Amino acid sequence: DAGVIQSPRHEVTEMGQEVTLRCKPISGHNSLFWYRQTMMRGLELLIYFNNNVPIDDSGMPEDRFSAKMPNASFSTLKIQPSEPRDSAVYFCASSLREGYEQYFGPGTRLTVT
Amino acid sequence: EDKVVQSPLSLVVHEGDTVTLNCSYEVTNFRSLLWYKQEKKAPTFLFMLTSSGIEKKSGRLSSILDKKELFSILNITATQTGDSAVYLCAVEANDYKLSFGAGTTVTVRA
Numbered sequence: 001d002a003g004v005i006q007s008p009r010h011e012v013t014e015m016g017q018e019v020t021l022r023c024k025p026i027s028g029h030n031s032l033f034w035y036r037q038t039m040m041r042g043l044e045l046l047i048y049f050n051n052n053v054p055i056d057d058s059g060m061p062e063d064r065f066s067a068k069m070p071n072a073s074f075s076t077l078k079i080q081p082s083e084p085r086d087s088a089v090y091f092c093a094s095s096l097r098e099g100y101e102q103y104f105g106p107g108t109r110l111t112v113t
Numbered sequence: 114e115d116k117v118v119q120s121p122l123s124l125v126v127h128e129g130d131t132v133t134l135n136c137s138y139e140v141t142n143f144r145s146l147l148w149y150k151q152e153k154k155a156p157t158f159l160f161m162l163t164s165s166g167i168e169k170k171s172g173r174l175s176s177i178l179d180k181k182e183l184f185s186i187l188n189i190t191a192t193q194t195g196d197s198a199v200y201l202c203a204v205e206a207n208d209y210k211l212s213f214g215a216g217t218t219v220t221v222r223a
Contacts, residue, residue, distance in 0.1 A: 004155075031209070043156070043201065043213040056210060091155060098209040101147060104155035 002026070004105030006092050012111045018080040021108045023092030024073055031098050034067055034077050035091040037107075043091070049075065050098055082112045115140040117204050119214035127222050130192050134217045136202030137184040146178055146185050147211065149201040156201055159187070192221045 005024040013019055025032045033048040047057040049069045057067070064083070069075040079086055089109050093102040116139040126132055138146065145163045149156035160169045162178035162185060169176050173192075178185045189196055199216040206212075 033211075042215050043203075045210055045212075048210065050209075056208065099144065099205070101158045101161045102211065103158060104149075106155050 004092055004094050004103055006090075006105040006108050008108060009106060010109045010111075012113065013082055014113055015083055016081045017112075018078065019082045019086075019110060019112075021077040021090050021092075021110070023075045023077070023105060025075070025092070025094030026103060027073070029094035029096055029103075030072075031095045031100075031102075032069060032075050033093040033095075033102060034075070035093065035104075037089045037091060038087075046077070079110075082110075084112045087111050115204060115206060115212040117202055117212050117214035119200075119202050119217050121217060122215065123218040123220070125220045125222060126192055128193060130221075132189040132192055132196075132219055134187040134189075134200050134202075134219070135184060136186070136214055138202075138204045138212075139183065140204045140206050140212065142207035143180070143204065144207050144209070145205045147203045147205065148176055148185070148187050149203065151199045151201055151216070152197075159200075189219070192219075194221050194223055197221045 007022045031050050034046040037043045046059045047067045052069045067077045089107045091107045093104045095102045118137050120135045147161045148159040160176045165180040173190045176187045199218050201216045202214040203211040
């Protein structure tokens with residue numbers, strides 16, 4: 001079975017550019033989560049969706065970050081404009097439903113210069 | 114604010130040794146505690162614990178939760194070099210959000 005799929009795996013961009021990260025959850029999973037991992041702050045939840053609806057976005061750092069889930073099999077996380085401090089690994093995870101274990105995708109390593 | 118503290122931060126052992134990792138937490142409206150293993154890629158799910166005193170086991174790995182004392186341990190017996198990784202503990206509250214600890218880096222030397 002395919003796990004969570006993320007693209008791109010690596011992204012290098014210049015400060016001020018728009019960045020879009022993509023995620024395809026495991027088929028049949030109803031909950032989707034976006035995380036950011038850095039050495040300084042560890043793994044932090046940014047936003048999560050249930051049945052394609054954003055439930056909690058309190059972890060989104062600022063208005064430059066936005067996330068959408070137009071259907072059950074696709075979600076995007078957008079940063080506009082990007083800044084060097086956004087450099088991190090961004091993970092997408094999905095679970096069968098709320099309260100079940102989450103399965104993580106391979107992550108997107110973002111570098112903003 | 115929910116708090117998850119893992120100890121030790123890192124340890125080095127030799128193949129065949131037993132490792133015990135600790136996770137203590139403070140969380141409002143606790144729902145579950147999860148353990149993940151992270152090598153140089155995504156965290157992979159190990160265990161989800163919801164009840165006190167019931168050990169979960171998978172091969173050489175086992176884990177148990179104490180909801181009274183607010184901690185969990187993860188044991189790895191007969192360690193192998195493939196067990197080298199960062200082990201992450203996360204706590205889930207009733208809002209279904211996970212709060213992660215900083216992780217314990219385990220290095221197993223041949």
